[in-house]
Amino acid sequence: MAKISIDLLPAEFKTEEIKRTRFYKISVFSVAVILLAVFLSSLTVALRILQSRRLAQIQTQMDQTEIRLSGLKNTQASLLLLKNRLAAIDQYLGNFSKQVQVYDLINELIPPGVAINGFSINQSGEVVFTATVSDGESVDQLIDNFILPQNNQGKIKQISMDAISRGRDGVYRLSLKIQPK
Amino acid sequence: MMIFYQAHKLYIFPVVVAASSLILIIFVIYPQISSLLSNQKTQDETLGKISVLEAKAQALESYDPADLNLRVSYALNVYPAEKDFMTAIGILQKLTSKLGFEISSLALGSAGSNKLTNAQSFNIKLDITGPEAMLNKLLKDIESSPRLMRINSLEVNSSRQTGAGAAALVVDVLFAQAPSGFGSIDSPLPELSSKEQEIIQKLARFSSTAAQSVVKFGPRGKENPFE
Known part of the structure; x- marks a missing residue:
């Protein structure tokens, strides 16, 4: 004969039991959540405290390094002054000014038959000179030397003849203005 | 109150727990994690900065102060911070007389800046006479x-018969004031390149040549002037 199961508990007890079970589960979950939150809070606060200590140590190390560097500021100043001077000296040492280069060039380009009477170079490197030349060929050679790039090394921008005359003695007297590049 | 709680504890308890957790997250966990991350970044940057500064300090300590001051003096002898009329005049006198030139007049000009190079300078006007053939060498x-020094301008009048010439030179003697700032602790350390080392050696040779050319004069005259 099959057993007959009769639930003699009143219906409200059953409801109450279900509620209690549900509340228990929710409570367990809630307690776990709050415990996790508290744990994470404690952990982050502890990590922050450790980090603050580490930062303080690093700051102390930084301060000591800065003090060490402050003691070396004279060396740094000397080094910077030396670099400053060397940069400028390098610009000038071994490099002649335009005036000297132009004078050098003119000396090379003047052919033998030409005698320079007066010569001037101004601040911009422009040259004005007067010369006496004994013959026409030397005049041509003089002008060719200044005009042709293969002769003047491409360093002359412009040449103008301010005056040219020939005396009864056959000597040419001329005045030239040269603008270098 | 208790009756109310008992009746609705299924909802009140989880709400209170959720609210508490939320408060902890918003006011504790999140700010702490943000601080942790930003401080970690700061820590890494500071550590990097410390290693750079330590390297800079070591590099600066490797320089011998006496040797460095000597090098600075070489550079300042060539390119000083102030006008040094007598040194410049002395050098010009020495150079002209070495090549057979005579200075007939000398005038000091005003300070200014060299138009082409923008460096500070004062000028010296020289009238010289001597062998024109040596003028090019003199200028160099x-x-x-x-x-x-830089040649600012030049005027030459030459004599065909004698080969002698008269020249008027304007020489710009360069100088530069020392820089006002010498760098902070954080500024990068300038290092001397090999080219700069060569220039320093050249300047050292200048100084030793100048020292050798100094003529020492002994006492002159009678030992006992009353005899």
């Missing part, structure tokens, strides 16, 4: 001398 010697 002036610009290669152990004191930075």
Whole structure:
């Protein structure tokens, strides 16, 4: 004969039991959540405290390094002054000014038959000179030397003849203005 | 109150727990994690900065102060911070007389800046007479001398018969004030390149040549002037 199961508990007890079970589960979950939150809070606060200590140590190390560097500021100043001077000296040492280069060039380009009477170079490197030349060929050679790039090394921008005359003695007297590049 | 709680504890308890957790997250966990992350970044940057500064300190300590001061003096002899009329005049006198030139007049000009180079300078106007053939060498010697000088302008009048010439030179003698700032602790350390080392050696040779050319005069005259 099959057993007959009769639930003699009143219906409200059953409801109450279900509620209690549900509340228990929710409570367990809630307690776990709050415990996790508290744990994470404690952990982050502890990590922050450790980090603050580490930062303080690093700051102390930084301060000591800065003090060490402050003691070396004279060396740094000397080094910077030396670099400053060397940069400028390098610009000038071994490099002649335009005036000297132009004078050098003119000396090379003047052919033998030409005698320079007066010569001037101004601040911009422009040259004005007067010369006496004994013959026409030397005049041509003089002008060719200044005009042709293969002769003047491409360093002359412009040449103008301010005056040219020939005396009864056959000597040419001329005045030239040269603008270098 | 208790009756109310008992009746609705299924909802009140989880709400209170959720609210508490939320408060902890918003006011504790999140700010702490943000601080942790930003401080970690700061820590890494600071550590990087410390290693750079330590390297800079080591590099600076490797320089011998006496040797460095000597090098600075070489550089300042060639390119000083102030006008040094007597040094420049002395050098010009020496260079001209070495090549057979005579200075007939000398005038000091005003300070200014060299138009082409923008460096500070004062000028010296020289009227010289001497062998015109040596004038080119004289100009190059002036610009290669152990004191930075540039030829500003030149006028020459020459005599065909004698080969002698008269020239009027304007020489710009360069100088520069020392820089006002010498760098902070954080500024990068300038290092001397090999080219700069070569220049320093050249300047050292200038100084030793100048020292050798100094003529020492002994006492002159009678030992006992009353005899």
